[in-house]
Amino acid sequence: MASVNDEILQIFFQECQEQLPVLESGLSSLDSGDYDPETVNAVFRAVHSIKGGAASFGLERLVRFAHTFESALDCLRSKTVEPTSEIVRTFIQSMDVLSDLVSEADGSGEHVPDDRIANHEKSLLSVIEMGGGSGPSEIGASPAPADFTPMAFEGFDLEDDLELTPDSSGLVIVGFRPLDDLYRRADDPRNILSALKALNAEDEVFLVECDKSALPPLADLDVEKSYLSWSVTLPGSVTDEAITEVFDWTGDACEMTISRIGGDGPEGGGAPPAGEESAATEEAPTVQNEPAKPAPPPPAPASVTPIPVREAQKARAPRRPQDATIRVDLPRIDGLMDLVGEMVIAMSSMEAACSMPHGQAREDEVKQCLGGIKSLTRDIQDSVMGLRAQPVKSVFQRMQRVVREASQIAKKSIILELEGENTEVDRTIVEQLTDPLTHMLRNAVDHGVESTEKRLANGKPKEGKIILSAGHRSGRIVISIKDDGGGINKQRVLQIAKEKGIVSLDAALSDDEINELIFAPGFSTAATISDLSGRGVGMDVVKQAIQALGGRVSIKSEEGVGTTFDLSLPLTLAVMDGMFVECRGNRMVVPLASTVETMKIYPETRINRLPNGGMAVALRGDFLPLVVLGDELGLHDPAGLAGYDLLGKDILVVENESGAKAAIVVDSIHQQAQVVIKSLDKNYKDVAGVSAATILGDGSVALIIDVPSIVSTVTRRLDTRSNPASKKRAA
């Protein structure tokens, strides 16, 4: 049973992850002055939903805060307070607290300090007071909602709620006459009768009499109207409160009286209702309460009970495995289904073609079918990728908070604009983007945008702006972070790099190379380590994270105008386009994304041997470091190293993510094709120079070349610096 509960708890947390962005975007639009009532409602519902779920799992801290938050938002909804920017800011900060409380509850975040919660609760309370309220109702008002009773059902009384006085002498007579309204609510006197019956826990006295005197002849009977009234005799031990509770929900749709006979039980008041007088008379018809099925005993503890959350947390790993389920729009599944249907048809045409008599006609037919299947396979693949695709919105919206908090700490006023947040990318990538983006945005706030004074002095608007955008570009997704700050101070970057020994003191670097330096391990330009980005993690970590996703980072910076970081990422990690090459009897794959061009080595091709053993090839006036792939990977060459004849071999010009190029010599280049990436690491072990493997049509394995690692080895061999510099020197 615990697993069922745990499953629901997971759904709850998933739902929180869906509601928080709704809250975020709603509050953002409020912040930008859009006071659409629907936005306010959506914001309210998001918090309400989180509260409702949290209460079911006994997540008290979360419930309490959400409740206060909700009450404050309700003031906005009921228009008792105006959404001034100050109030919206209070809400935005509270949202951050709420989000942290969710993380605390799901075990992915740290414990939220009590004083932080209290502070924000106080601001929310002041909003409520502004709205004329004196505080949130019920839940929030009690400091510790430990007595937050799970459920009170109104309309029917519960046996547990019974309060029996020890004195059981005497009788109490409850008279009631339902009004038409009771029936309109699809209620039934039977429900009241069975609830009253439940009060008689000891099976002592339970007498029901029905008064049919008001019943008209059948012809005149209006089924919508109420004609009957009842009187129920219960033991005197049943309190008035318990009886009133039965009528709590239906009280306005019934005339009800309580009277007591004998005993020293509490005196009930009120005369019998009109039309009830005759009920007591002996000949008054009474009705057996059989139509009202007796209330069943409570079922054995059902499968869902509020979960003792501590235990649930203990059982979970510190960080819950990222949601193993995805939600997919139905049309996408339908689209896939259509394609599969077409595939079935294509297969039967293929079978038909294969059974044709041998000859050219069959040959042609098979080829045609194969072509069809090929394109369908590609479509199906795209379509399945589409199922895994997710808009980057979820990550982008989280960045609002990052920038908000960072600019608060840095005491700068910065707005973050999002563009293209509906761009879709594989969910694995979406999930792994959070950390690098967080870091880059903090960096943009801290180092990118200048201080307010400096901005004003330079004639810029006081408010800094960072634009986070996403878009598709030639089969990849490009995410850019653009700030309107001061740009990279190249002199300073170079000076620091020299001081830290990242480059030699006499190095002459191009602008691009200087920009690249900020990705060097151990580089930090900040004169003082600030709270924000100086946390011992540099941009090199960002770069590594992006590279691990098969991405590249590039920088454009203009002094005084701003800096743009472009992250270029593959759409998926599962499939890629590759170039098949032959290398000393092995078939290998070079990722197409890193291949710039191909060429053949002719007798007139200029290849220079360098004193350090490296080689360089001239290409349109530039020299590129040349590397023989077979040698690089340590593959045995039957002819021996010295005898390897470069003439007639093919060259692939490849490029790493920072644009450094190298020429790779292979025996021959075959076709270009899509390959499915299989991790070598998982199935065998990590191999230098190889990033992964793929399986060929004949079942054999081909290795996928790790271009960045080859380029870095080879460029380091030529020069410690990146390629363009060596190019200059070689030229």
Next chain:
Amino acid sequence: MPDSATVQGGVSASPTAADAPKTCVLTVDDSRTMQMMLRNTLEAAGYEVIQGEDGVDGLHVLEATKSIPSAIITDINMPRMDGFGFIEAVRKDDRFRRIPMICLTTEVDPEKKKRAREAGATGWIVKPFNPQSLIGAIRRVTA
């Protein structure tokens, strides 16, 4: 039915939940967590459960279902059409207006309860719910 009779004392426990055909309950809530809990609770007690994610969807489900539900549990705060609107809409439809409808909500505001009564709600349960009590309530209204 006997014209006149009195009943004294208890009656034996009700038939078990396994009775066929199953009694159908419609739950309307925009929270998947709540829907999942309701489904688990009700199914464990032997009910057939159909669900709608808001008032509008609830009406669609009601329109499309083959088994008319014996009871409806609805949330109050929902997008598109809230619980009040949903109850009113159901009460206006001659096919469905006899179905008991119970509000399941975190709200405790008497004003809201009043609105629900006026709309035609049969009962009001405050979230978080206790499974036994919920089932008890459903049993009573579907008895």
